[in-house]
Amino acid sequence: MRFLKLSLIAVVVFFSLESCSKYGKILKSKDVNYKLKMADKFYVDRKYRQAQQLYEELYPVFKGSDKFEELYYRDAFCFYYMQNYSDAEHFFKGFLEVFPNSSKAEEVDFMHAMCFYKQVPKIDLDQTNTGKTIGVMQSFINTHPGSLRNEEASAIIDKCRARMESKELRAADLYYKVGQYRAAAISYANVLSSFPDSKQGDMYKLSVIKSYFRFAKMSIIDKQPERFEKVVTEYQDFADRFPDSKLLAEAKELNNLSQNNIKAIQYEQIKTTTQR
Numbered sequence: 001m002r003f004l005k006l007s008l009i010a011v012v013v014f015f016s017l018e019s020c021s022k023y024g025k026i027l028k029s030k031d032v033n034y035k036l037k038m039a040d041k042f043y044v045d046r047k048y049r050q051a052q053q054l055y056e057e058l059y060p061v062f063k064g065s066d067k068f069e070e071l072y073y074r075d076a077f078c079f080y081y082m083q084n085y086s087d088a089e090h091f092f093k094g095f096l097e098v099f100p101n102s103s104k105a106e107e108v109d110f111m112h113a114m115c116f117y118k119q120v121p122k123i124d125l126d127q128t129n130t131g132k133t134i135g136v137m138q139s140f141i142n143t144h145p146g147s148l149r150n151e152e153a154s155a156i157i158d159k160c161r162a163r164m165e166s167k168e169l170r171a172a173d174l175y176y177k178v179g180q181y182r183a184a185a186i187s188y189a190n191v192l193s194s195f196p197d198s199k200q201g202d203m204y205k206l207s208v209i210k211s212y213f214r215f216a217k218m219s220i221i222d223k224q225p226e227r228f229e230k231v232v233t234e235y236q237d238f239a240d241r242f243p244d245s246k247l248l249a250e251a252k253e254l255n256n257l258s259q260n261n262i263k264a265i266q267y268e269q270i271k272t273t274t275q276r
Contacts, residue, residue, distance in 0.1 A: 023050060026038050026054070027053075027054075027057075032058060035054055035057070035058060036058055036062070036067065039051045039054035039055050039058065039071075039074075042054065043074050043077075043078065046081070048077075048078040048081045048082050049082060051074065051075075052078035052079065052082070055071055055074060055075040056075065058071060059071070059075075069099050069102060069104075072095050072098065072099070073095060073104055073108070075091060076088055076091035076092050076095055076108070076111070077111075079091055080111060080114075085115045085116075085118040085119050086115075086119070088115050089112060089115035089116065092108050092109075092111050092115060093112055095108050096108055096109060096112065106144050106147055107149075109140055109143065109144065110140055110144075110149045110153070112136065113136040113137050113140050113153065116132050116133040116136050117133045117160070120160065120163070123167055123170075124167075124170075127164050127167050130160045130164055131160075131164065133156065133157075133160050134160045134161065137154075137157050137160075138153075138157060141153050141154065161195065164194075165191065165194070165195045165198060168194060168195075169191055169204075171187055172184055172187035172188045172190075172191055172207065175187055176188075176207070176211060179218075181211045181212070181215035182211070184207070184211040185211035185212045185215065188204050188207040188208045189204075191204050192205060192208070201241075202241075202245040202246075202247050202248075205241065205242065205251075206247045206250060206251050208234050209231055209235055209238060209251050209254050209255075212230045212234055213254045213257070213258060216228045216230070216258065216261070217261075224261065224262075224265055225262050225265050225266065228261050228262045229258075231255065231258040232258050232262075235255035235258075236255075238251045239252075
């Protein structure tokens with residue numbers, strides 16, 4: 001068994017060395033058409049690293065020729081398939097600048113946008129690239145209004161917006177969790193402002209009301225009436241914006257409690273003044 005394993009390793013090493021030797025000969029060849037032919041073969045065989053290296057070497061040779069467009073196109077895709085999305089984005093953009101009227105322009109423009117999408121980070125990291133993805137995908141849709149790729153572009157935009165919405169919501173939830181209720185209220189309001197068409201809009205608004213209610217409850221007595229008034233104001237806005245929401249009853253209860261608290265505090269203040 002051990003002999004068999006060693007034999008297999010030896011075979012693999014042999015063919016690897018043989019392959020490297022053949023590739024080295026291709027690199028050393030002076031026949032540029034042969035090199036291009038082999039680069040295309042590597043590309044078709046999905047050996048993108050070898051293909052890309054040859055394409056890059058052939059740039060100055062075929063630049064300006066009728067073969068340059070396809071070479072540039074495949075070189076850009078090599079980077080994409082190797083998951084080097086930053087360089088791929090650069091090359092797709094370059095292709096569009098060099099060949100703006102190419103029959104491949106629409107596809108390349110979409111792939112340029114896809115490079116941004118492929119670099120979208122985990123949700124707990126900075127989402128700058130997510131915002132850029134939305135921008136380039138929307139630009140693609142605007143530039144190619146009849147494209148069959150627009151449906152996919154729109155779906156990606158929706159995913160990115162949902163991702164950014166979730167990111168902002170997490171920040172607001174964290175403020176609420178640690179008891180920073182005023183910051184939480186402002187953050188929930190910002191989520192609603194940033195995503196006014198969200199299906200969870202009424203939930204965000206209720207969270208604003210809850211946060212301001214807790215903020216008021218934690219405040220000193222002198223500050224409470226003003227802060228409970230903020231709850232009442234936010235409730236009125238909730239009722240206007242989401243009159244059919246299933247969360248309206250809960251929001252109304254917080255409104256009623258706030259009004260009762262205001263009345264109770266005012267009563268105690270009047271009572272104290274009278275006794276003096």
